[in-house]
Amino acid sequence: MNNLMDSFYTSVGQTLVEDILCEDGEYLVRTSHQDDEVKRLLGSFNHDTASLIDNLLVEQLAIGELREAAYFRAGFRLALELTR
DSSP, rough: HHHHHHHHHHHHHIIIIIIHHHHOOOHHHHHHHHHHHHHHHHHSSSSHHHHHHHHHHHHHHHHHHHHHHHHHHHHHHHHHHTTO
């Protein structure tokens, strides 16, 4: 069941969620602003420090994705239980 939900989550994330986010003007503005700020921040440090910060940001993103997946899976399980 876990593999099925993971596949379903990936499929939904690549289609429905991306479409919803791309329609949201605030999301697009915020992500663009964040990208600019990260570039500016990384440009103000030496290569080693910038690399450490980049690694930290990548880990933060990965943790966020894991949390999103857990919320989705919990909601999906709840929905399945409610349909019984």
